[in-house]
Amino acid sequence: MLTITREFRFDAAHRLFLNGLTDRENRDIFGQCSKLHGHTYRLRVTVSGRVHPNGMILDFTDLKQIVDEKIIARYDHAFLNEWDEYRDQPTTVENMCLHIFKVLFPCFEALGAVLTRVQICETPDAWATVTPDV
Numbered sequence: 001m002l003t004i005t006r007e008f009r010f011d012a013a014h015r016l017f018l019n020g021l022t023d024r025e026n027r028d029i030f031g032q033c034s035k036l037h038g039h040t041y042r043l044r045v046t047v048s049g050r051v052h053p054n055g056m057i058l059d060f061t062d063l064k065q066i067v068d069e070k071i072i073a074r075y076d077h078a079f080l081n082e083w084d085e086y087r088d089q090p091t092t093v094e095n096m097c098l099h100i101f102k103v104l105f106p107c108f109e110a111l112g113a114v115l116t117r118v119q120i121c122e123t124p125d126a127w128a129t130v131t132p133d134v
């Protein structure tokens with residue numbers, strides 16, 4: 001399969017916790033990550049589709065515009081826990097990937113491309129990846 005990928009970066013703060021638990025209980029589960037801290041996240045977005053006569057699946061500029069508008073504008077320099085999508089679930093890279101995939105999929109579908117992978121790196125050596133169900 002032929003795909004194209006663009007990488008984005010955003011800085012955001014978060015803390016990992018479960019609603020309804022005490023600070024002590026959250027600290028037992030999430031350790032230091034239950035305290036407020038931040039990351040420079042790297043987000044990789046991959047799409048596939050047919051190669052158009054211009055030689056492109058999708059212009060990287062259009063890909064960037066969509067991701068900037070739908071994701072980066074909301075998440076860069078944000079406190080992630082404040083967003084509705086994380087009201088009832090922790091701001092792990094797993095949940096972030098699942099949410100971003102859900103948001104972006106229809107945007108690329110409207111342009112005739114298929115979102116095939118979303119990957120978020122929280123640190124240089126820890127990340128999550130989501131691909132569509134087959």
Ligand SMILES: Nc1nc2c(c(=O)[nH]1)N=C([C@H](O)[C@H](O)COP(=O)(O)OP(=O)(O)OP(=O)(O)O)CN2
Nearest residue numbers: 016032033037039091092093094095122123126128
């Ligand atoms: N499966 C997941 N595990 C963890 C996540 C996650 O999103 N998914 N997130 C965190 C925290 O956000 C934490 O900030 C991760 O930072 P990290 O530096 O990796 O923390 P560590 O203590 O594990 O690494 P050190 O290199 O020892 O500082 C935690 N887990």
Ligand SMILES: [Zn+2]
Nearest residue numbers: 014033037039
């Ligand atoms: Zn963290």
